[in-house]
Amino acid sequence: MRIVVLTGAGISAESGLATFRASDGLWEDHRIEDVASPEGFAADPALVHDFYNMRRTRAAQAQPNDAHRALARLAQVHDLTLVTQNVDDLHERGGSPQVIHMHGALSGALCAACDARWPAPQLMYPGDACPVCAAKATRPDIVWFGEMPYHLDRIWPALEQADLFAAIGTSGQVYPAAGFAQHASRLGVECIELNLDSSANARDFDHRITGPASVTVPAWVQGLVAQT
Numbered sequence: 762m763r764i765v766v767l768t769g770a771g772i773s774a775e776s777g778l779a780t781f782r783a784s785d786g787l788w789e790d791h792r793i794e795d796v797a798s799p800e801g802f803a804a805d806p807a808l809v810h811d812f813y814n815m816r817r818t819r820a821a822q823a824q825p826n827d828a829h830r831a832l833a834r835l836a837q838v839h840d841l842t843l844v845t846q847n848v849d850d851l852h853e854r855g856g857s858p859q860v861i862h863m864h865g866a867l868s869g870a871l872c873a874a875c876d877a878r879w880p881a882p883q884l885m886y887p888g889d890a891c892p893v894c895a896a897k898a899t900r901p902d903i904v905w906f907g908e909m910p911y912h913l914d915r916i917w918p919a920l921e922q923a924d925l926f927a928a929i930g931t932s933g934q935v936y937p938a939a940g941f942a943q944h945a946s947r948l949g950v951e952c953i954e955l956n957l958d959s960s961a962n963a964r965d966f967d968h969r970i971t972g973p974a975s976v977t978v979p980a981w982v983q984g985l986v987a988q989t
């Protein structure tokens with residue numbers, strides 16, 4: 762079976778990483794435009810680096826949970842395209858062989874001047890020079906608001922050819938990812954949502970499994986493995 766899975770911050774919540782829109786979430790403590798936009802970075806690069814240094818440190822200390830590991834198992838038995846909005850590497854450390862990071866990754870650094878990319882150090886600072894062009898325009902390789910998500914040229918075709926689309930732990934408020942279910946559904950692709958609460962685009966899904974990802978995802982994967 763061809764399956765596309767989209768994950769969001771909810772899948773890493775039980776690994777101890779804060780989601781964005783929960784009452785104690787990242788966007789409660791930080792204004793989105795200050796830390797997640799090109800304009801915010803231009804205004805205060807130190808603040809932005811601090812925010813991502815903090816998140817990089819927390820992600821390095823976190824461990825994958827049973828939901829991440831279950832998706833690695835799913836890839837062994839079905840044709841899985843795993844797309845994540847998350848910038849942590851818990852899918853990789855949970856054993857998933859291929860992960861499409863549509864919003865970038867904390868592990869990456871990007872030169873805003875020449876577009877060079879290289880592995881990010883644990884801590885980044887505004888004065889860091891690009892190893893290619895030497896410009897002091899080094900930023901995290903994260904897709905910010907107002908920027909185009911990565912790998913859409915691979916994601917849309919995978920969705921269109923899928924037998925099943927699943928969204929796990931995402932609030933359905935940020936496009937284009939929030940539009941994947943509607944797009945797939947219009948083409949007749951079965952859509953399922955696994956979430957703790959109701960998402961903003963719940964109506965686009967045929968099925969819903971409510972509960973914590975570390976419980977619901979392994980059970981759902983077990984059912985799909987049993988079908989093979």
Ligand code: APR
Nearest residue numbers: 769770771774780781782846930931932956957958973974
């Ligand atoms: N199991 C399953 N779902 C959970 C869990 C859990 N243990 N904990 C929280 N959730 C759900 C919440 O109910 C919510 O619907 O995960 C979702 C998290 O939503 P957001 O915080 O909005 O995160 P996400 O959807 O990934 O955000 C999308 O927005 O801020 C930007 O670029 C950032 O990639 C991010 C994008």
